Amino acid sequence: MAKGKITPEFKILRDMEKCVSCQVCHRVCSNDAHLYDRETGVVTSEDSRCVGCHFCENLCPTGALGIRRNPSEIKLNALWSGRAVEDIARQSATGGVLLTGMGNDRPFPVYFDHLLLNASQVTNPSIDPLREPMELKTYLGGKPDRLEVKEGQTREKVLKSFLSSQIPLETPILFSAMSYGSISLNAVKSLAMAARESGTLWNTGEGGLHPDLYPFGPNLVVQVASGRFGVHKDYLEAGAAIEIKIGQGAKPGIGGHLPGEKVTEEISRTRMIPEGTDALSPAPHHDIYSIEDLKQLIYALKEAVRYRKPVGVKIAAVHNVAPIASGIVRAGADFVVIDGLRGGTGAAPRVIRDHVGIPIELAISVVDQRLREEGQRNRASLIAAGGFRNSADVVKAVALGADAVYVGTAALVALGCHVCQKCYTGKCNWGIATQDPYLTKRLNPQIGARRLVNLLRAWSLEIKEMLGGMGINALESLRGNREQLRAVGLGETDMRILGVKPAGEAW
Amino acid sequence: MNREGKAFSGEVIIRAITSLHERSNGLGGGFAGYGIYPDHKEDYAFHVLYETEESRKLTKPALEGNYQLIQEEPIPTRQIDAVQNPPLVWRYFLRPRLERRISSVESEEDFVVRTVMEINQKKEGVFVASSGKNMGIFKGVGYPEEIADFYRLEEYRGYLWTAHGRFPTNTPGWWGGAHPFGLLDWSVVHNGEISSYGTNRRYLKNFGYDCAFYTDTEVVTYLFDLLHRKHQMAFPLVANVLAAPLWDEIERMEDKEFYQFLRAVYGSALLNGPFAVIAAHNQAMVGLNDRIKLRPLVAAEWQENLYIASEESAIREVCPDPDRVWAPEAGEPVIGYLR
Amino acid sequence: MKKIFIHEEYCMNCRLCEVHCIVQNSKTRNIIKAYKGESPKPISRVLVEEQGYLSFALQCRHCEDAPCLDACITGAMHRDPDRGAVLADEERCVGCWMCIMVCPFGVISRNVEGKRVISKCNLCQGEEIPVCVKNCPNEAIVFEEEK
Numbered sequence: 001m002a003k004g005k006i007t008p009e010f011k012i013l014r015d016m017e018k019c020v021s022c023q024v025c026h027r028v029c030s031n032d033a034h035l036y037d038r039e040t041g042v043v044t045s046e047d048s049r050c051v052g053c054h055f056c057e058n059l060c061p062t063g064a065l066g067i068r069r070n071p072s073e074i075k076l077n078a079l080w081s082g083r084a085v086e087d088i089a090r091q092s093a094t095g096g097v098l099l100t101g102m103g104n105d106r107p108f109p110v111y112f113d114h115l116l117l118n119a120s121q122v123t124n125p126s127i128d129p130l131r132e133p134m135e136l137k138t139y140l141g142g143k144p145d146r147l148e149v150k151e152g153q154t155r156e157k158v159l160k161s162f163l164s165s166q167i168p169l170e171t172p173i174l175f176s177a178m179s180y181g182s183i184s185l186n187a188v189k190s191l192a193m194a195a196r197e198s199g200t201l202w203n204t205g206e207g208g209l210h211p212d213l214y215p216f217g218p219n220l221v222v223q224v225a226s227g228r229f230g231v232h233k234d235y236l237e238a239g240a241a242i243e244i245k246i247g248q249g250a251k252p253g254i255g256g257h258l259p260g261e262k263v264t265e266e267i268s269r270t271r272m273i274p275e276g277t278d279a280l281s282p283a284p285h286h287d288i289y290s291i292e293d294l295k296q297l298i299y300a301l302k303e304a305v306r307y308r309k310p311v312g313v314k315i316a317a318v319h320n321v322a323p324i325a326s327g328i329v330r331a332g333a334d335f336v337v338i339d340g341l342r343g344g345t346g347a348a349p350r351v352i353r354d355h356v357g358i359p360i361e362l363a364i365s366v367v368d369q370r371l372r373e374e375g376q377r378n379r380a381s382l383i384a385a386g387g388f389r390n391s392a393d394v395v396k397a398v399a400l401g402a403d404a405v406y407v408g409t410a411a412l413v414a415l416g417c418h419v420c421q422k423c424y425t426g427k428c429n430w431g432i433a434t435q436d437p438y439l440t441k442r443l444n445p446q447i448g449a450r451r452l453v454n455l456l457r458a459w460s461l462e463i464k465e466m467l468g469g470m471g472i473n474a475l476e477s478l479r480g481n482r483e484q485l486r487a488v489g490l491g492e493t494d495m496r497i498l499g500v501k502p503a504g505e506a507w
Numbered sequence: 508m509n510r511e512g513k514a515f516s517g518e519v520i521i522r523a524i525t526s527l528h529e530r531s532n533g534l535g536g537g538f539a540g541y542g543i544y545p546d547h548k549e550d551y552a553f554h555v556l557y558e559t560e561e562s563r564k565l566t567k568p569a570l571e572g573n574y575q576l577i578q579e580e581p582i583p584t585r586q587i588d589a590v591q592n593p594p595l596v597w598r599y600f601l602r603p604r605l606e607r608r609i610s611s612v613e614s615e616e617d618f619v620v621r622t623v624m625e626i627n628q629k630k631e632g633v634f635v636a637s638s639g640k641n642m643g644i645f646k647g648v649g650y651p652e653e654i655a656d657f658y659r660l661e662e663y664r665g666y667l668w669t670a671h672g673r674f675p676t677n678t679p680g681w682w683g684g685a686h687p688f689g690l691l692d693w694s695v696v697h698n699g700e701i702s703s704y705g706t707n708r709r710y711l712k713n714f715g716y717d718c719a720f721y722t723d724t725e726v727v728t729y730l731f732d733l734l735h736r737k738h739q740m741a742f743p744l745v746a747n748v749l750a751a752p753l754w755d756e757i758e759r760m761e762d763k764e765f766y767q768f769l770r771a772v773y774g775s776a777l778l779n780g781p782f783a784v785i786a787a788h789n790q791a792m793v794g795l796n797d798r799i800k801l802r803p804l805v806a807a808e809w810q811e812n813l814y815i816a817s818e819e820s821a822i823r824e825v826c827p828d829p830d831r832v833w834a835p836e837a838g839e840p841v842i843g844y845l846r
Numbered sequence: 847m848k849k850i851f852i853h854e855e856y857c858m859n860c861r862l863c864e865v866h867c868i869v870q871n872s873k874t875r876n877i878i879k880a881y882k883g884e885s886p887k888p889i890s891r892v893l894v895e896e897q898g899y900l901s902f903a904l905q906c907r908h909c910e911d912a913p914c915l916d917a918c919i920t921g922a923m924h925r926d927p928d929r930g931a932v933l934a935d936e937e938r939c940v941g942c943w944m945c946i947m948v949c950p951f952g953v954i955s956r957n958v959e960g961k962r963v964i965s966k967c968n969l970c971q972g973e974e975i976p977v978c979v980k981n982c983p984n985e986a987i988v989f990e991e992e993k
Contacts, residue, residue, distance in 0.1 A: 020881035022865045028858060059983055061865050062877055124700035124780050125801060132799060137754045139771040145714075146738045147768065159764040166771060368709075375713045378772070399705075431858075438899040444856040444984045470702055471781075473799065474751075476774030477703030484705060507721050 006086055010052045011070040012045035018064035025056035030427040030439055053420040055429035100350040101423030103342045103387055103409055111361035112393045116503055118484045120471035127473050129464035135474040140381045141166040141310045142334040165310055167240050170199030171460045176385055176408030177223050179207030181258045181267045182346030184440040187432045190448025192216035198456045206256045208270040209235050226255045227281035229271040241310045242301050249343025249386040252316030252357045255281030257347040261426040264435045295331035310334035317363035322370040335381040338363050342387025344409045347424035360386040365498045368401025368480055391462035401480045414455045415448050508667040508792045508843045511811045514542050517660040519825050520668035524651040526824040534680030535673025536654040537646025539687040539694035540665040548641045550577050550600040556682050557595040558632030566633050573622045574601035589653040594682055616691055628719055634683040639692025646685040667792055669785050671696035688724040692788045693731055697724040698817055699782030699802045710775035730776055731786050742793050742842050748773040750798045750838035785815050792843040800837035807832040813843035847930035850987050854902035857986035863903045863978035864890040870977045886959035891967040892978050903987050905967035906953045908932050914945035931969040939963035
């Protein structure tokens with residue numbers, strides 16, 4: 001049979017009136033999608049190599065380039081889309097698992113787009129954030145129900161020990177776990193610097209902690225994942241909190257994956273693994289086969305840092321997320337991170353990313369509800385993750401019950417990412433998801449940090465505007481306040497699970 | 508309130524609230540009186556509203572099962588044009604059957620709270636307006652002076668009275684939705700709208716308080732019960748939780764760690780949105796504003812009497828020459844203790 | 847005085863600095879006309895040096911102790927009192943190429959197609975920020991006071 005030709009996903013449009021053959025595009029494209037012919041002095045394009053990252057389009061000094069989607073030539077078919085056909089073609093050729101990067105791109109419902117916020121009028125004045133105080137401050141960590149001073153303790157000691165177990169945040173938006181390895185050191189530095197400046201946190205992900213980054217410890221959450229990459233005593237002490245990663249939204253049920261192409265010498269040293277080998281984290285933690293094992297690990301880590309840092313657990317949002325979260329809180333976790341269906345990744349099998357897990361909106365609602373029914377909502381902070389695109393998504397998540405929100409994809413987009421989903425190749429033109437020194441140079445951490453600080457600042461200001469509109473001047477009065485949400489276009493069951501009334505219905 | 512505990516006629520409060528007629532729209536009015544049942548000081552006085560005779564008959568077993576019925580009778584009322592189709596209003600003097608507690612750890616008050624909530628949740632057409640000792644809440648749909656007329660309030664004498672005229676905005680006027688809202692011997696009257704209602708309500712659920720009445724005043728009442736009675740916080744501290752100082756202000760405080768703790772732990776109890784509340788129980792009366800004072804509240808003293816009202820005119824109506832009149836600061840409580 | 851400083855760790859070898867230098871020194875200052883219309887095509891005064899993945903933009907350093915100033919036989923090479931930059935007066939240059947011989951950085955070029963005089967960075971006279979700095983997408987060159 002004739003070998004299948006894969007239709008290019010993108011078409012590079014070059015306006016020849018504008019193209020001056022400056023060769024910038026040819027020089028920068030890591031996929032060699034632009035070619036310079038020395039004889040004719042003309043730059044041409046090889047469409048099949050374009051991944052749609054838009055880096056060349058961004059740099060072209062005359063705006064001559066345009067990247068367009070190239071509709072598949074396969075006959076329109078509601079069931080057999082072009083992608084479905086080509087996936088089979090690829091798999092028959094290679095016999096391999098199809099990989100992908102970033103988050104689920106399939107058209108499952110986005111509940112945030114069905115939720116609307118309230119504004120106060122007449123009966124309750126809205127508050128003007130420019131003229132009145134508007135507080136976004138939050139403390140992460142488990143809280144007691146009341147102040148109890150037991151035998152042998154002093155009030156001062158109890159207060160001090162409480163405050164040291166809490167992490168103050170100036171804004172409820174944190175940077176999600178993205179490992180050094182999946183992203184470049186310059187990208188990680190950008191996140192660390194921005195977190196410090198904005199009074200929030202960043203997360204090591206499964207990558208271990210590079211020596212250059214220890215000074216950013218006070219704003220850091222160190223992750224202990226199933227592969228235990230880079231986990232040693234100093235690592236645990238370095239951060240402000242420890243997060244046990246059981247799962248992530250992009251690939252519930254399987255472990256992290258760093259393709260060998262991206263395991264350079266520095267990565268190898270930071271993660272404590274051999275150079276050039278695929279870093280495949282095991283699916284479960286091999287010392288956590290049940291909830292009591294998790295409890296043991298939580299307390300082992302607490303002992304290791306002498307109870308001076310909060311220890312939390314990150315899970316993917318799956319069908320039984322509510323009882324699982326409840327068990328985690330009972331096992332002593334100070335915070336629980338729920339990563340929903342749209343969570344991103346550096347590399348995952350596409351079929352798992354697209355078909356496993358549930359949306360974060362539903363997950364947060366049911367977990368918050370379950371914890372309150374059991375009277376233990378105060379015992380741990382809830383952090384939601386998975387596809388937050390703007391400040392309205394953040395506000396809606398807090399109203400559904402989250403204490404804070406992790407953003408991953410949004411942060412990378414701030415650094416230039418155009419979500420081309422080719423992170424696993426290690427050829428990211430933006431210098432983000434790569435370890436290639438030619439490419440990592442392209443991300444200047446000074447600029448990166450500046451852009452991230454701007455993003456957090458913009459979103460924080462927008463959140464203040466929305467809060468003021470609702471007649472609220474402190475974030476803690478929004479947490480779990482489902483009365484401020486109304487649903488449009490959702491069915492009865494969805495509304496019941498979210499705990500939200502339909503738009504039009506008053507109190 | 509007369510801080511020496513000397514009783515005065517209900518007429519005083521009626522006059523005061525009538526002067527604020529323009530602030531309501533006739534869809535709710537109510538009063539709470541303390542010290543009105545001196546002959547039954549030790550018994551719980553339940554004021555219960557029934558939509559039908561049926562619902563009253565159906566509720567009786569629930570009451571008798573949990574309480575020893577000392578006396579039951581309809582609350583004396585008079586028929587007036589302004590109040591059409593009133594529900595049946597009954598009062599009971601009860602003693603809790605402590606053997607019916609779910610555990611020996613459940614206190615008498617918790618028992619009453621639980622059984623009252625059960626009645627409010629589960630019984631159709633029944634609403635327990637107040638459930639305290641030697642006090643009672645009289646409320647309904649109508650202007651406060653009409654309600655007072657209906658309940659023959661001028662015949663009662665007590666040492667502490669609160670009153671409220673409603674201009675409902677979020678829920679339609681109904682007899683149960685009028686203020687004061689009560690539980691045990693708490694009564695709360697409230698002017699404002701609690702934007703944090705959803706958060707407060709879910710927080711209270713953690714502690715077994717079920718909000719069933721679609722009126723935000725409910726959360727204020729339960730929060731007072733939780734913080735003052737169960738967590739044993741003095742009223743100034745309760746005010747610090749309900750109208751918490753700003754984080755910036757806390758940074759500058761001497762006992763900074765304590766206030767950080769308080770706000771971090773009780774963040775979901777913060778009442779956001781404009782409010783002026785007057786809460787009362789047998790031992791005290793407390794007036795409080797939200798932290799940016801978006802509703803009026805005025806206080807005054809004359810000899811042993813303490814007055815708190817939305818407007819000074821209401822105070823001067825019954826006390827023409829007070830010793831001192833002032834407007835409390837945002838978040839600063841006005842407290843009158845029974846001596 | 848403000849000078850151009852190099853952060854080679856951020857240079858991605860895109861050579862947009864060269865492109866914009868060409869445009870700045872063209873007659874029309876329009877990129878399409880400069881590249882397609884003008885003949886001879888203007889030359890860039892900044893050049894990106896590269897070796898492996900190391901690259902950086904290099905132009906006249908406007909040295910405090912400039913050998914080219916001493917070497918110039920006509921006085922075409924002179925110092926601008928305002929900005930402290932070393933400028934070349936094209937009218938006076940006779941194309942002896944001595945400055946090219948003595949420049950330790952090799953940043954002077956011969957403009958052979960045009961007037962047969964030298965071509966060198968003049969710190970974009972008339973611009974607030976040199977265009978190479980302004981257009982570098984990654985801030986690999988910056989225009990700052992000397993520290």
